[in-house]
Amino acid sequence: MKFATKQIHAGQHPEETTGAVITPIFQTSTYSNDKLGESKGFDYGRTINPTRSALEANLASLENGKYGFCFSSGMAAVQTVINLFKPGDHVICTNNVYGGTYRLYEQVMKNYGLEFSYVDTSDNDELKNSIKPNTKFIYVETPTNPMLNITDLKNLGKLGKEKNIITCVDNTFMSPYFQNPLDFGIDIVLHSTTKYINGHSDVIGGCLVTSDDRIAEKLKFLQNSVGSVPSPFDCWLVLRSTKTLAQRMRAHNENAVNICKVLSSDKKIVKLYYPGLESHPQHELAKSQMSGSGGIISLDVGSYDKAVSFCNSLKIFQIAESLGGVESLVCHPVSMTHGSVPKELREKFGLTDGLVRLSVGIEDNDDLIADIENALKSL
Ligand SMILES: *Cc1c(COP(=O)(O)O)cnc(C)c1O
Numbered sequence: 001m002k003f004a005t006k007q008i009h010a011g012q013h014p015e016e017t018t019g020a021v022i023t024p025i026f027q028t029s030t031y032s033n034d035k036l037g038e039s040k041g042f043d044y045g046r047t048i049n050p051t052r053s054a055l056e057a058n059l060a061s062l063e064n065g066k067y068g069f070c071f072s073s074g075m076a077a078v079q080t081v082i083n084l085f086k087p088g089d090h091v092i093c094t095n096n097v098y099g100g101t102y103r104l105y106e107q108v109m110k111n112y113g114l115e116f117s118y119v120d121t122s123d124n125d126e127l128k129n130s131i132k133p134n135t136k137f138i139y140v141e142t143p144t145n146p147m148l149n150i151t152d153l154k155n156l157g158k159l160g161k162e163k164n165i166i167t168c169v170d171n172t173f174m175s176p177y178f179q180n181p182l183d184f185g186i187d188i189v190l191h192s193t194t195k196y197i198n199g200h201s202d203v204i205g206g207c208l209v210t211s212d213d214r215i216a217e218k219l220k221f222l223q224n225s226v227g228s229v230p231s232p233f234d235c236w237l238v239l240r241s242t243k244t245l246a247q248r249m250r251a252h253n254e255n256a257v258n259i260c261k262v263l264s265s266d267k268k269i270v271k272l273y274y275p276g277l278e279s280h281p282q283h284e285l286a287k288s289q290m291s292g293s294g295g296i297i298s299l300d301v302g303s304y305d306k307a308v309s310f311c312n313s314l315k316i317f318q319i320a321e322s323l324g325g326v327e328s329l330v331c332h333p334v335s336m337t338h339g340s341v342p343k344e345l346r347e348k349f350g351l352t353d354g355l356v357r358l359s360v361g362i363e364d365n366d367d368l369i370a371d372i373e374n375a376l377k378s379l
Pocket residue numbers: 073074075076098100101141145170172173192193194195204205206
């Protein structure tokens with residue numbers, strides 16, 4: 001089955017007692033046994049919930065994987081996957097990783113004896129050279145936020161297999177519609193479902209998908225042992241959202257491509273970052289592993305003051321953190337999401353004071369372009 005069919009049907013079937021087409025919200029903490037020792041396969045709500053199971057099967061299918069696991073946030077998914085490892089294990093992580101992941105690794109997990117290296121995983125040589133005898137895990141985000149650097153997934157999958165290192169890709173920015181890391185030999189895919197997968201800015205959630213039986217068994221154990229599971233209602237909302245994921249992603253992509261056309265012809269823009277542009281240094285790699293470029297655009301307008309006036313001049317784009325919702329948002333990473341990253345480090349990544357990040361929504365394209373053109377006049 002193709003994506004747009006799977007997004008609506010995978011993991012779901014008419015409810016048995018009534019034939020309800022939509023999977024119900026099984027708002028229950030426990031399940032009754034007919035006789036002592038005879039359960040229907042359901043014992044306790046943290047361990048298993050039918051609404052959650054439907055979502056897990058749906059997301060597994062969208063990522064071309066066998067097993068899905070849902071969590072109460074993207075960070076809970078990151079926490080659960082890092083719990084696969086033990087004191088003394090070395091972890092390689094993309095240097096320009098999501099700030100919350102960096103904070104969890106540096107300020108929490110380091111205290112439990114894990115060792116972390118932050119490297120430019122978009123450089124195949126640097127990645128390979130950073131492997132140590134105790135390296136057990138490579139955690140990659142591609143494209144990165146907000147610089148949109150790309151790591152070669154085929155190379156990563158091959159490296160992991162060769163060196164017997166578990167690989168995980170945070171696929172939040174592309175969604176399963178534009179990129180499926182498992183197809184490249186990656187072991188685990190992670191999403192903050194808060195972003196594109198839910199897409200309506202009303203749920204915090206996360207998921208992991210794998211096809212590896214042994215990893216799946218451990219993740220199932222950890223999901224139940226750690227217990228950061230999502231509510232049945234949140235699972236139901238996400239399940240409803242995945243039914244339109246393909247259509248939303250195409251609309252995000254189309255709007256973003258058209259906005260890039262306007263931005264790239266404006267001389268006031270110092271630098272434009274979008275994987276779909278031929279000027280992106282990894283455009284060819286992007287095309288080989290992503291079937292679209294998504295809805296995130298970063299642009300450098302030249303200075304802090306210009307970034308402020310650009311953001312304040314936008315009317316449809318709302319100034320907010322987060323991304324991936326149907327509504328367009330604008331963020332100034334230096335004063336919002338990346339404020340805690342030291343200036344020297346930020347500038348090394350190209351994350352300057354003039355950088356602005358757009359999360360392009362699915363509103364009417366003409367209206368969004370008019371909004372951007374108006375804000376450009378403020379520069
Ligand atoms: C938002 C985000 C996360 C964390 O997810 P939450 O749902 O906010 O906990 C992780 N990775 C990326 C790339 C994100 O954008």
